[in-house]
Amino acid sequence: MARRLPRKDVAIVGLGWTGSIMALELARAGLEVVAIERGPWRDTATDFNIGTAPDELRYAVRHDIFLRPRQETLTMRNNSSQAALPIRRWGSFLPGNGVGGAGSHWNGQTWRFLPDDLRIRSHLTERYGAGFLPEGNQIQDWPMSYDELEPFYDKFEYVLGISGKAGNLKGEVQPGGNPFEGVRSREYPTPPMKQGYSQELFTKAASGMGLHPFPRPSANLSTAYTNPYGCSMAPCTYCGFCERFGCSNYSKSSPQTCVLPALVREPNFEARTECEVTKVNLSGDGKMAKSVTYIDANGEEWEQPADLVLLCAYGLFNVRLMLLSGIGKPYDFSSGEGVVGRNYAYQTGSGATAFFENVNFNPFAAAGSLGAALDDYNSDNFDHGPHGFVGGASITNAYTNGRPIMYRPTPRGTPTWGSAWKKAVRDTYQRVTNVGAQGSVMSYRANYLDLDPTYKDQLGRPLMRMTFDFQPNEIKMANWMAERCEEIAKAMGAKTTQLNRLTTPWNVVPYQSTHNTGGAVTGADPKTSAVNRYLQSWDVANVFVMGACTFPQNAGYNPTGTVGALTYWALDAIQNKYLKSPGALVQQ
């Protein structure tokens, strides 16, 4: 039996980017805030110490700061005719664990979605006609515009200190930036990172092809920076231990570097770590959340009453908590009705590997978001008419790392062990680069999340089931992008190239991307969205849901920039609308 604790104003589930930002701002607004986090406390000083942080075996191979399947896992299948099986070792995506969440172990690529991405259904229909959209799609406009989100993108980028070059300042296209991006109200907080030799070749080749390369916006900072919360960061040393690691150098924007130092000073904030929220408890009529139930590290159960409940866990786990708590109507594939679990989407990866002669690319001098990119083939920046697909990809030439265990590129067909492999590693390490395409994934009726009918967790609760595969539109798009990447690779002077097509069917084993989106999408219509335009549950007015689970479909970018913008957007609505007059912010 859960023991009941004194009431708080706000209970936050999960203390990563969205939870820490909400906690800091609401605590400063005078509210009593408790954040309840499943994993351990983590800070730079103790957990990301330079003496132990660059340990590839511990962190990258053995997943030290990631979620363990025994804590929570999913079942997975490619389509609804299959029986789903549990994921017993995380592979295709790696959810975070502990304070900081994925914001601790990410690479740091911090994009804004394009204005067209946010009204993509209207845009595509206007340009190509409704018949152009892929079969079975559930593509939806976002319920807010880019212009509405812009101040909140800006705020998030200035908290993180993002390094980049603006391509469109107040409507003026800027040389060296991304000419396709939406209007920015001001320049990036810090200048772009220094690029390597490979990016020089990419930039030159792409420019020569009439494309528009620019430095990728990066949360590995180019210079020292102090953010509006007073948190200070140091310039990146290009050590190449970003993704899967915490940064020991105060150089990668994370909750640890950007928010927590200010948050822990707030007297009315409290963090309860190693405490897993198991349920949001609703009032009898199901219209209000009364409290959350959680289990602490000793296995004891507690009930924390709160006036406002913010779901700030990783997107997938927000969706499961909603399903387990009865917040919103679960999506039913057979009828197409219901919203929670609807429109799960992901990310495509394809491209070309380029092998050179007589170069030293020095891939070890790297950073998670170092690189040059171009957006000529993203979103609807090019005419899709002749191609028969929708969506696009950001195309990038980058080294996130050249680490000794896992970065061992060899040409396809090389033996995987023995002297021939060793020789290939020696010959290839300095001479290979990659032109990659990270592509959008549209939403479809057939791709969704629901509760598994068979498999349960250690508390007897059903696991969440993921039904997902790349659809013909995404396969066509990603493979077309791979060809574009190969063209650029050849123009860079590669002696040989190798096309990397999208691997299908989607498989959970090889790592692909931790950009899981949808399942609790934001929208204007409660029949097709779980949360309204302020990320407030349509059904339970004192529950707000953060994260990429609110994306109606995924764009050809990393999601964190948009997750951050949505967080500040929702925060603004909570502070200026909800707290003044608690209740539904959008009438049904």
Added chain:
Amino acid sequence: MSSIVKKDATKRRSRLRPLLALALLVAPGAALADPDNLVEITRGKALVTAGDCVACHTAPGGTPFAGGLALQTPFGAIMTPNITPDSTTGIGSWTADDFARAMHDGRRPDGTRLYPAFPYTYYTKVTRADSDAIFAYLRSLEPVSNSVNRSTLPFPFNIRSSMAVWNGLFFTPGEFKSDANKSEEYNRGAYLVEGLGHCGACHTPLNAFGANKADRYLQGGVVDNWTAPNITNDAQAGLGKWSVEEIVQYLKTGQARGVIASGPMKDVVENSTAKLPDADLKAMAVYLKERGAAGPSAPSPVAASDSRMKFGEAIFVDTCAACHVRSGEGIPNVFPKLAGATIATQDDPASLIHIVVTGGQGAATATHPTAPTMPSFGYRLSDEQIAAVVTYVRNSWGNAASPVTADTVKTVRGKVTGAAD
């Protein structure tokens, strides 16, 4: 409730509970905070902050003011007493006169002598009115029952009456006397520095009897194997190059001139100076700047061609330069500047060795909340390597200080890691 994991910083916050809440929490029967006395209690709280009483009278992870910290002295460890108003284990049975006598004369209510680890040699200058206000504040705290073993000093130092001789030699009860030729601000600063602030307790060297050397007041000392630098106006080792504003900024925010407070000064800044009124900080800075320069003259730097310097430079480039930068300039607000840092040029190298061996965290304040960390390198640098790199830091980029030997590193390492000498 004990199973609820709370962040340390949140706990620490409990020290700052609003006074009224504190008053409400006082147990029946204890000296109740008199609401009419709120002004006095508030004033007392500010003085307790200025004196940084909490730093010594709180055990690691313990309740504030409930004592139990093992204070290391050259003669052994002294456990600090509980100064909450608990009548059996704290000062619940004390009167304001008892308290004033402790502050002014260094004696307990029964007349026995306190050890000067309690800096009554400084507090003797605190006025009776301020002493009463401090007492009023301490009486308003929640009484905590925490029995502290007050007899941890080894023979012969455990004989308290021996302190009579010590006091005869090194202690004259007195009062603060203002200097009529100086400004009111200077005198306010002097009262704080010489009295409650007890800055000299750390920043003045000790003689063989554990008394501050009066003739070397504020010329730098060593506390708990950390160097407390010269804070006279000396140009090389002291505050000569610091402006009044920079000193205020340092005390207020924990950072100035590229330097970040660490070691025991981190606690002083966080618990005390960051919370003082700006006017008091400025007064202290004016006093420190105006009272003059003193200290040994700076030595010539060890030549860059010296083999120890070459060895040290190689280690610096490999191990230190990624953060502190090749030029020793550091990174603003994150990695301290070593070029021109007074901590690098004190005659005693304890702090530099200490922080290389154990690592350490900088001060976190409202202005600079990050509290960056120096990692420990004791696990992978030998005594010879540390001696070389510390010598290099002490003699590069315009710094000049005596070279450091491997034996000195070995001694400090033994003390700070608990390893056998």
